[in-house]
Amino acid sequence: MKFRGNVWKFGDNIDTDAIIPARCLTTSDPEALACHCMEDIDSEFTNKIGRGDIIVAGENFGCGSSREHAPIAIKAAGIACVVAKSFARIFYRNAFNMGLPIFESADLWDRVSEGQQIEVDGDSGGVVIIGADTPPLVIEPIPPFMQGLLRDGGLMRHIALKRRT
Amino acid sequence: MGMTITEKILRDHTDLKEIHPGMLINAKVDVALGNDITAPIAIEEFRKAGGDRVFDTSRVILVPDHFTPNKDIDSAMQCKVLRDFAREQDLKHCFEVGTVGIEHALLPEQGLVLPGDLVIGADSHTCTYGALGAFATGVGSTDLAAAMLTGEAWFKVPETMKVVLHGSLKRWVSGKDLILYIIGRIGVDGARYKAMEFTGEVVARLGMADRLTMANMVIEAGAKNGIFVPDEITKTYVQGRATRNWQLYDSDPDAVYGSTLEIDVSGIEPQIAFPHLPSNTRGVSEAGDIRIDQVVIGSCTNGRIEDLRIAAGILKGRKAAPYVRLIVIPATPQVYRMALREGLIEIFLDAGAAVSTPTCGPCLGGHMGVLAKGERAVSTTNRNFVGRMGHKESEVYLASPAVAAASAVLARIAGPDALEAS
Structure with missing residues (x-):
C-alpha cells in the first residue's frame, strides 16, 4: 500500500462540518459530496487538488459528527490518503470501514510543507518527503484487524467473506 | 482485577x-x-x-x-x-x-x-x-x-x-x-x-x-x-x-x-462555549458585550421538558428583544404535549418565540433557523464549529437553556442573574 502525491496541510481539530458541511447531507452521492469537500475552510480546495494528492493534518482530524459522508467526500475528491497526528475515533473507524486509507504520524506535520511531494508506504510504515534529505518518518502500524478490513475492501466485504466461510 | x-x-x-x-x-x-x-x-x-x-x-x-x-x-x-x-x-x-x-x-x-x-x-x-x-x-x-x-x-x-x-x-x-x-x-x-x-x-x-x-x-x-x-x-x-x-x-x-x-464545581458559573470549538469556554460573566441575532432552545442536548421549564421560567412575562429571533423546539411530541399542558408554549408565544415541531433542524444548519453571514446565535445545542448553523462567517455560542432564555431578552449573551439585575 503505497501512495505518492502532493501535500495539502490542515491544522488541529478539523471537524466533519469543515470536511463536508451538514447542509450538503441531503445526498450521499460521492461525486456530489466531493464538490463541497473542505469548502468552508478553503472554497478553492477541490479546484486546486489533483487526483492522488494527500492531506496532512494535525491532531484529532475528523472530530464531530459520525457522518460517513466525510471520508466519502475526501475519497471521492481524489485524495489518496490522509496522514494526521491523530484522528477522532468515529472518523477513524469510518475510514477503515469504507476504505479510505489513513495513517498516524507524530512527526510528518512539522516536517512537511504544503505543496511538497511525499511517499507514504503503509507496508513498511514510513513516509518519505521527496527531495528532502531527511530519513523516512515513522507512521504508526495499522492494527492487524484494520489491515484485514482494508485487505478485504472494507467492513461489509469483510463480513460477507466471513459469512461465506 | x-x-x-x-x-x-x-x-x-x-x-x-x-x-x-x-x-x-x-x-x-x-x-x-x-x-x-x-x-x-x-x-x-x-x-x-x-x-x-x-x-x-x-x-x-x-x-x-x-x-x-x-x-x-x-x-x-x-x-x-x-x-x-x-x-x-x-x-x-x-x-x-x-x-x-x-x-x-x-x-x-x-x-x-x-x-x-x-x-x-x-x-x-x-x-x-x-x-x-x-x-x-x-x-x-x-x-x-x-x-x-x-x-x-x-x-x-x-x-x-x-x-x-x-x-x-x-x-x-x-x-x-x-x-x-x-x-x-x-x-x-x-x-x-x-x-x-x-x-x-x-x-x-x-x-x-x-x-x-x-x-x-x-x-x-x-x-x-x-x-x-x-x-x-x-x-x-x-x-x-x-x-x-x-x-x-x-x-x-x-x-x-x-x-x-x-x-470542585462550587465555583463554576453558567458557561458559554465561544466559536468555534466546544472547548472554548468561559463563565457567562466574562462573556463581554456580545450582541446576538438568534436564540435556539432545543436539540438532543437540551430539548427536554426540564429544559423548557427552565427557559419558560425566565421568559414568563418577558419578551425576546426586538430583532432577536427566538426559536424553541421541544425534542419530542411528548415533550411538546407536556409543555402545552403546563402552559409553557403560551409563555414562549407571548415572549415572541417561534415554537417548532421536533427536529434537529437549526443545530446543524439544516433548516428552521439557518444563520446569515455575520450573524450570531446563542444555542442550547452541542457544536459551534465554523458554519455549523449556517454561513461560514456566522457564529454559534453554546449555553444552557437558562442562559439562552436570558440572552434572548437582553439581545446579548447574559445569564439569568444579569437579567434579574437589569
Whole structure:
C-alpha cells in the first residue's frame, strides 16, 4: 500500500462540518459530496487538488459528527490518503470501514510543507518527503484487524467473506 | 482485577470471560439506530452485502429527525429510503413525522434504550444513553449496516477516565454548564477513544435530564462513551417506560481507571462555549458585550421538558428583544404535549418565540433557523464549529437553556442573574 502525491496541510481539530458541511447531507452521492469537500475552510480546495494528492493534518482530524459522508467526500475528491497526528475515533473507524486509507504520524506535520511531494508506504510504515534529505518518518502500524478490513475492501466485504466461510 | 461499568457491559455482550482496555472485540448490540442522514448509506451497504432481513425487527430503530418535516426534495427522498426499508423489513420502530422526536431524546423517553444495553447509533450523539447506565456510542453508516445484518459490532475496549464532581452547584448551573466546563478543561480531544465515567456527590443529586445532557456531549471531548452508574434516579426514570428487561451494572471498588479528574464545581458559573470549538469556554460573566441575532432552545442536548421549564421560567412575562429571533423546539411530541399542558408554549408565544415541531433542524444548519453571514446565535445545542448553523462567517455560542432564555431578552449573551439585575 503505497501512495505518492502532493501535500495539502490542515491544522488541529478539523471537524466533519469543515470536511463536508451538514447542509450538503441531503445526498450521499460521492461525486456530489466531493464538490463541497473542505469548502468552508478553503472554497478553492477541490479546484486546486489533483487526483492522488494527500492531506496532512494535525491532531484529532475528523472530530464531530459520525457522518460517513466525510471520508466519502475526501475519497471521492481524489485524495489518496490522509496522514494526521491523530484522528477522532468515529472518523477513524469510518475510514477503515469504507476504505479510505489513513495513517498516524507524530512527526510528518512539522516536517512537511504544503505543496511538497511525499511517499507514504503503509507496508513498511514510513513516509518519505521527496527531495528532502531527511530519513523516512515513522507512521504508526495499522492494527492487524484494520489491515484485514482494508485487505478485504472494507467492513461489509469483510463480513460477507466471513459469512461465506 | 476490578472492572469498570463500561468494561462489564462490553464483556457481557461477548462470549469472553475477561476483557481489558485495548482489546478488539466483537460484541452483540441491543439496539442499532440510524437517522435520515446516516441510514440511507447503511441501507445501501446492507443491500450491497446481500442483506435480506435485519437481525431483529424490534432492535433496528430508524428516526428521521434531521431534515424533517422534509425541507426539500432531496431530504424527502432520503426519508423515503428509510420509510420503504422500514415497511419492507417490518421494523417495529420507525418514527414518522407526527410521532418522531429527536432521536436521543426520543429513545430514552420511549423506553427503547435501557440500563445495561449496548447501543450503537449512526449519529455521534448516541453516547447520550450512557446517562442510563448503558454503553452507547456513535458509529458510521457502514457500522450500522453491519449491525443491521449481523447484530454485532467491533470495538476497541476503551480505558476509562473517571470524572469526580465534588461540591455544590450555584444557582442556574446545570448539567450543560458542567459538561461545557469539563470540555473546556480537557479540550476537544481530552477524552479521545476513552470512556468518561461521571461520579461524585454532585452526580448523585443530578436529575436524569442533566445526566442525559452531560452524556450527550462527551463526544465533544472525543470520548467513545460517557456513563453514569445507575441509581434510584435511574430506576425511577426507567420504570414505567421500559419496553423489555434491563440490567443494572456498577463499577468495582478496585476498578482500574486510566486517569481521574477531580473537580470542585462550587465555583463554576453558567458557561458559554465561544466559536468555534466546544472547548472554548468561559463563565457567562466574562462573556463581554456580545450582541446576538438568534436564540435556539432545543436539540438532543437540551430539548427536554426540564429544559423548557427552565427557559419558560425566565421568559414568563418577558419578551425576546426586538430583532432577536427566538426559536424553541421541544425534542419530542411528548415533550411538546407536556409543555402545552403546563402552559409553557403560551409563555414562549407571548415572549415572541417561534415554537417548532421536533427536529434537529437549526443545530446543524439544516433548516428552521439557518444563520446569515455575520450573524450570531446563542444555542442550547452541542457544536459551534465554523458554519455549523449556517454561513461560514456566522457564529454559534453554546449555553444552557437558562442562559439562552436570558440572552434572548437582553439581545446579548447574559445569564439569568444579569437579567434579574437589569
